[in-house]
Amino acid sequence: MTLPDIDEAYLLGQLRMLLSIDSPTGYTDSVVRHVSRELERLGLTVELTRRGAIRAIHKGGVSEGARAVVAHVDTLGAQVKSIKENGRLELVPIGNWSSRFAEGARATIYAEIGNFRGTILPLKASGHTFNDEVDTLPVSWRTVELRIDQITSSKLETQALGIEIGDIVAIDPQPEFLDSGFIVSRHLDDKAGVAAMLAAIEAMERHGCGTEVDLHWLFTVAEEVGVGASSIVAPEVAALISVDNGTTxxxxxxxEFGVTVAMADQTGPFDYHLTKKLTSLCRDHGIAYQKDVFRYYRSDSAAAIVAGHDIRTALITFGVDASHGYERIHRDALVSVAQLIIAYATSPIEIKRDAQEMAGREDFTHQPVVPQGSSR
Structure with missing residues (x-):
């Protein structure tokens, strides 16, 4: 089968739009509405969980043994930990990221009565005042503060603005789309993955691609804090592929080019048969790929397994330089990821027994073994 073409302008346009919508974990309603509307525009019916995780189903030949592809719409961010006596804000991170990358960031504080702009600064920010001490200040969330762009120099004045402990702080992405094909921005993890998924869906719906089983398109809202796809996977799903960033x-x-197929993350190996199928599809369709193992990384797939879902899982990634910092990717990888999603979605089902939650030993899978009696 020849894969349908990926509309790069659509992919990049969706990425621009996604990056323009603040969505740190815990503040994802707006991005959920955007993705839901886009899925409906593409012809799919959308369901939302109570907290906003999205499921849209592309109907296939049968429902049992369905396949699922998942990305997350939430990003890193921060919360107000305390209001300091000087009127500035102490922060705690949302997700796992270093305050080294927070220093100098422009940000929005989302208070109940409105939003406020500000800048995250080290406690000793001025070289004219602190001289060499600006270079010796430790890197820590306790050694940065958020300066609010309002007239305030005391705790009481900041409280009078309506800012409270626990308010969400969103970090400006500052995206650049370069003629070289590189894209530099915060929050490419995982808005680039969401854009690649939407581009795959757009191409499949535009070309009327059929699938042997139902295909569940999933978008989660709390991956950055480890929750991920723990509660969005339906019982009929047999295999789940996460789309996320790989670390270059x-x-x-x-x-940063082609697809990186993850073989393992910190929770252990991904499914042998599913990862083998993905690399075979890359070879069959001429999609550039490489394999990698991640020591300090987990994804929506890991969250689903830890939650108790007995499904095959895999992770396909677009390479990101400086992940959870000032991230850089190349559009080549996003197109390759979208192509692999389509190749997988439209490929034949090979493990028929996976349609059943429990079955006998007959037709169970095989992995290569050393024949008995042979020398190792």
Whole structure:
């Protein structure tokens, strides 16, 4: 089968729009509404969980043994930990990211009565005042503060603005889309994955692609805090593929080009048969790929397994340089990821018994073994 073309302009347009919508974990209603409207525009019926995780089903030949693809719409951010006597705000992070990357960030504080702009600064920000001490201040969330762009110099004045402990702080993404194909921004994890999924859906619906089983498109709202796909996976789903970022860094095999197929994360190996199928599909369709193992990483797939879902899981990624910081990706990887999603969605079902939650040993899968009696 020849894969349908990916509309790159649509993919990048969706990524721009997603990046323009603040969505730190716990403040995702607006981005959920955007993704839901777009899925409906593409012809799918959308269901939302109580907290806003999204499920849209592409109907296939049968419902049992369905496949699912998942990305997350939530991003890193911060919350107000305390209002300081100088009127500025102490913060705690939402998700796991270093205050090193928070320093200098422009941000929005979402209070109940409205929003306020500000900048995250180190406690010793001025070289004219602190001289070399600006370079020796420890890197810590306790050594940064949020300066609010309002007339306030005391705790009481900040409280009078309506800012309270626990208010969500969203970090500006500051995206740049370059002619070289590189995209530099915060929050590409995982808004780039969401854009790649939407581009795959758009191409499949535009070309009328059929699937042997139902395909569940899932978008979660709390992956950055470890919840992920713990409660959105339906009982009929047999296999789940997460779309997320791969880390291009020393000691890693990920790349900003092609697809990186994760073989394991900190929770252990991904499913042998599913990852093998994905790499085979890459070879069959000429999609550039590489494999990698992540030591300090977990995804929606891991959350689903930990929650008790007995499903096959895998993770496909677009390479990100400086993940959870000032991230950089290349649009080549996003197109490759979208192509692989379609290749998987439209490929034949090979493990028929997966349609049943429990079955006998007959037709159970095989992995390569050393024949008895042979020398190792």
């Amino acid at each position: 860094a020393p000691g890693q095999n990920s790349s």
